[in-house]
Amino acid sequence: MNNVKLKNNFFTENYLSILSLSFFFLFWYYLVASGIVSDRILADPITTIQTFIFKLTNTSPEGATLFQHLRTSLILALTGFSLGAVIGVPLGLLMGWYKPVDALVRPLFDVLRPIPPIAWIPISIFWFGIGMFSKSFIIFVSAFVPCVINSYTGIRLTNPTLIRVAEVYGASYRETFFRVGVPSAVPMIFTGLKLALSTAWMTLVAAELLAANEGLGYMIQMGRRLARPDIIIVGMLTIGAVGALIASGLQSFDSKLSKWRS
């Protein structure tokens, strides 16, 4: 459309956003400061920021600094996710390409697939206790399923014309797999990875709420037990921010990788 774009600065373009954000924070502050909402169930923005700064270096009241909680959670999430991806992506690709593999794995997979990763928490605790391994297992399961599904779909959608070209040039089935199937599945693989990562992060929080003694989920659970809403909010925002950062990191990696595509 026609755009006579004058040089608008950030402020005039986004004054509505700035206004609404300011109003939001002011309203939040007002709710607590005026006593409408008790400060035992909601902390005002300023207290939250103070607690955040405090928790960066202090272990009280629940036994670890924010960084320590974050580190624990991140390690768990990333190990579970990596394992799920490393096993899930190749499996999905193989299932999509080789009918025998599909026929063999599919029935089992179809039974396990509808079970949400969260439903694996009790059995994992039952088998492995509440340690790191148990949680890594749960996160592995949560990342595994989207990786398989998306890799499978990705390779199934390979352009048949490309496959025929490879056949005509005498490529074996296996060679076509590596040279045509896998590369053209890459976009869907990345979609699967993104999905797996956000599922993993979500499942991690749930697992930590139920069974942990460190980590961000543990931190917000303790915040509740100690009636410290400021800790809960700091924890929630950290969980959100880290999740968003990882997702955008993955996204930019995907963009760089797909530069060679149209």
Next chain:
Amino acid sequence: MALNKVDINVQPKEEGYVPKSKKKTFSYIQVLPVVSFALALGIWWVIAELELIRLPTPAEVIMQLYVMATGTVAGQPLHFHVYMSLQRVLIAFVIALAVGIPLGTMMGWNRRIEKIFNPIFEIFRPIPPIAWVPLAILWMGIGEAPKIFIVWVGCFVPMVVNSFTGMRYADKLLMDASRTLGATRSQQFFNVALPAALPSIFAGVQNGLSLGWMCVLAAEMIAAREGAGFLILQGMYVRNEAMIVSGMLIIGLLGFLIAIFLRYMEKVITPWRKEELV
């Protein structure tokens, strides 16, 4: 699509390339799923018997299902637990639908509205719904309200996001066409943009529902005395592995039924997508 092994010594014929006949492999492929199912069952049984990990045998699981179906768990029959979970999801889902879709579509349609709500939404969006549990319990106690709230958060976000994208990226050509037919702005919204956004909106509804289902389980595991999530947690507490596995299978089945229901609804609501669903 069957992909066949290619003999590299075969020269492609002049009049079109004919792949090797598939008849030979046809029957053995058919048999494989049965084989694999039997194999899986067998492996399951062996692991259970050997007690490598404490897995119930398939027989124990079936027994347990029967016991649960005919008896009670924590004082309530099985169908009551299922009913409670579904009810929580339904209520939250409907509220999310009523709030999320209007919000998302309006944000997509009107840039001003987008600018107002977007920053606040972007702060809350990355927070996983489950992370709201402690705050929700702090605010609302451990009754039905916090569970419904958590499920609502889970359903709400995808609905808003997908409604927004559906609206924002609705085909401009259709909008232009309606303008040449004399459509006013609000006529464009209801007659063109909204139907054009419907597939995307529905995708948001699907994502929302499956996310909501996961949230209800988590909420029930953390603070409930009935429900499907409570069921498997209870199995953990009384150290009844057959109960845990049975519960997982029930949950899986329910999730599967929900997915089928949604797929059916998609055909009903967006019947014109027939060719694109291939």
Next chain:
Amino acid sequence: MKEIIKCENLCKTFFTEDGEEEVLRNINLSVKENEFLVILGPGQCGKTILLNIIAGLETATSGRVLLEGEEVKGPSPERGMVFQRIALMPWKTVIDNIELGPRLRGVPKKTRRKEALELINMVGLNGFEKAYPHELSGGMKQRVGIARAYASNPKILLMDEPFGHLDAQTRYYMEEEILRIWEQDKRTVIFVTNNIEEAVYLGDRVLIMSKLPGTIKDEHQIPMERPRDYTDQAFLEYRQEISEQTELAL
């Protein structure tokens, strides 16, 4: 014949972060009532933008468009349009698509249904009233588009390379069809194309556009009787004349 459309000094420039792009420069043209005017130009010469400005879907940077002496301010059913890409509502049946314009304007159901059925007959889609667009071929979809534009009883019809995406056979067929439909009441048509034969086959008058920035380079009257013959001597002469003047877009 009276003049129905007049473009006065139309100019269109796009301003982007990368700079300015001048798309149309000093377009002056006049369209007579009941005329079948063809605007012929290479790809990327701004002819679609010109048509959009006449339709009111875009605004000119300077200059104006007059419909029967009144300035055009926005889209209106008086200037019906048939688009290059299929612009049918995929969720509506053929007859609902055709009825869309009248329905938006509040025409009662009985009346608009009757008119729609007549139009379906006119474009030769009898039997397909309840079909969905995705069930139709390209040529059929465009016929629905034409019927839909007619349904609003427009003063002029704007057609933006409507047969561009059709295969050659269908294209020839649709060229005949559009003339057959047009001959029924000879509504004013402005038809945009990049195909020389199509221009000579269809138009009373052909305006030739240059490549970017687009201007009207020349004008040819084609007083031949219809139906015209692609292999006719006179046809080939006109074609030759015109093709010498068109520039290929590089």
